[in-house]
Amino acid sequence: MSETPLLSVRGLTKYYGARLGCADISFDLHEGEVLAIVGESGSGKSTLLSCLSTELVPSAGEVHYRMRDGMARDLFGLGEAERRLLMRTDWGFVRQNAADGLRMGVSAGGNVGERVMAIGARHYGKIRATASDWLEKVEIETGRIDDTPRGFSGGMRQRLQIARNLATNPRLVLMDEPTSGLDVSVQARLLDLIRQLVRELGLAAIIVTHDLAVARILSHRIMVMRRGRAVESGLTDQVLDDPSDAYTQLLVSSVLAA
Amino acid sequence: MSMNALVRLDHVSKAFTLHLRGGVHLDVVSDVSFSVAPGECVVLGGPSGAGKSSLLKIIYGNYRCDSGHIWINDGAGQVDLARAEPRRIIDLRRTTLAYVSQFLRVIPRIGAQEIVAEAGRESGMDAAVAQARAGELLEMLNVPSRLWHLPPATFSGGEQQRVNIARGLIADRRVLLLDEPTASLDARNRAIVVELIEAKKRAGCAVIGVFHDEDVRDAVATTVLDVTQYAAIAA
Numbered sequence: 001m002s003e004t005p006l007l008s009v010r011g012l013t014k015y016y017g018a019r020l021g022c023a024d025i026s027f028d029l030h031e032g033e034v035l036a037i038v039g040e041s042g043s044g045k046s047t048l049l050s051c052l053s054t055e056l057v058p059s060a061g062e063v064h065y066r067m068r069d070g071m072a073r074d075l076f077g078l079g080e081a082e083r084r085l086l087m088r089t090d091w092g093f094v095r096q097n098a099a100d101g102l103r104m105g106v107s108a109g110g111n112v113g114e115r116v117m118a119i120g121a122r123h124y125g126k127i128r129a130t131a132s133d134w135l136e137k138v139e140i141e142t143g144r145i146d147d148t149p150r151g152f153s154g155g156m157r158q159r160l161q162i163a164r165n166l167a168t169n170p171r172l173v174l175m176d177e178p179t180s181g182l183d184v185s186v187q188a189r190l191l192d193l194i195r196q197l198v199r200e201l202g203l204a205a206i207i208v209t210h211d212l213a214v215a216r217i218l219s220h221r222i223m224v225m226r227r228g229r230a231v232e233s234g235l236t237d238q239v240l241d242d243p244s245d246a247y248t249q250l251l252v253s254s255v256l257a258a
Numbered sequence: 259m260s261m262n263a264l265v266r267l268d269h270v271s272k273a274f275t276l277h278l279r280g281g282v283h284l285d286v287v288s289d290v291s292f293s294v295a296p297g298e299c300v301v302l303g304g305p306s307g308a309g310k311s312s313l314l315k316i317i318y319g320n321y322r323c324d325s326g327h328i329w330i331n332d333g334a335g336q337v338d339l340a341r342a343e344p345r346r347i348i349d350l351r352r353t354t355l356a357y358v359s360q361f362l363r364v365i366p367r368i369g370a371q372e373i374v375a376e377a378g379r380e381s382g383m384d385a386a387v388a389q390a391r392a393g394e395l396l397e398m399l400n401v402p403s404r405l406w407h408l409p410p411a412t413f414s415g416g417e418q419q420r421v422n423i424a425r426g427l428i429a430d431r432r433v434l435l436l437d438e439p440t441a442s443l444d445a446r447n448r449a450i451v452v453e454l455i456e457a458k459k460r461a462g463c464a465v466i467g468v469f470h471d472e473d474v475r476d477a478v479a480t481t482v483l484d485v486t487q488y489a490a491i492a493a
Binding site for chain 2 (some may be wrong): 191234244251
């Protein structure tokens, strides 16, 4: 149980000028682990996710990632091309708004196929077969493979975004409020799908959510953030059933039967 | 105290601090020490509110342990669950600890048999074996096969409870924590659960349980521990 973590975050801090985004965040993540980052809007959870995805450069701290060759590398020490390749192939990023994570003018099959090509696939028939396979996995009729996501419902778009992100067999997936803004029934279906895929593929995942029920269903561990800081972290059921921090107690007690 | 105990609590204490209630301090249990060897079933007794269920949750790592040690023998060695990092506890739950409460946490869209089989697969069981074993357990527990593919959200309390028992018992775990698993079962189904628990004892499991029904308790207990003795000393 002592092998090198897949992702290791130490003292991650981000200031926007004088304003604090997040401060002194540290955690390790191993393959197969799902970490939920919970907190209300403005708690810094999205800033943290942006730093992890290297979209923002942190003001201080380090993020090490164990590459496929087994070497742990500092994400911010990677060259631009290397970093972008990593993000597109070994990582996935499922965004809250599917339109931000999809190419809306490109067909469903193209959205998935594009990622498969990024890892070297060149044979059209194989790329299309992989895309079709993934559409099936996320429960999109393969007959829709040539349609653009513009005509898709919110739930379908989100499922397509998941297919696009998982098609390269990434080892780490970041998710930003993947189920919010969807109808409850659509949300349940998506949660079930994410849960199943994460388990089957043994992915490591970091899920930002304000919804404790989502965290309960999907995650092994939770980090509770408030005003940019991690106020409590631990096993998901332990933090939700036996919260020790005053703010976590408030969050948990504010939810109807999480 | 036997050296081959699968579970050994060593001066375990737990309190809740309610920050939203002015920092009120609620003692749960204080200075609990006991051990459970393979084939033993320790039944926690005492009136409601004595901390029986809480103690089970502490042993499962669901509630934090404030002080003391909870030694779990996972087959490779002794792990102190009270100090273990989250992924070690998750690993113990996957390999060694099973916890069966009286409530099934329903997951939308997943059918009863799949819920049970999933618990088997998570412990490393082959998918086909888990599926078959799930069916056997549901059948044994008299869950009608027409319900197996349906999500249990609409099942009766007793049916949900039996799905939950099947889920908790499908995998081979050395330590079973049972929190009133028979609370809403009729006599016939209680007898079946007793049989399942006895089989686990014969297989060398250590069982710690809370049972409301006297007939179940008398049938499975090798020791009854009165939890009121662990009431906080300060009280």
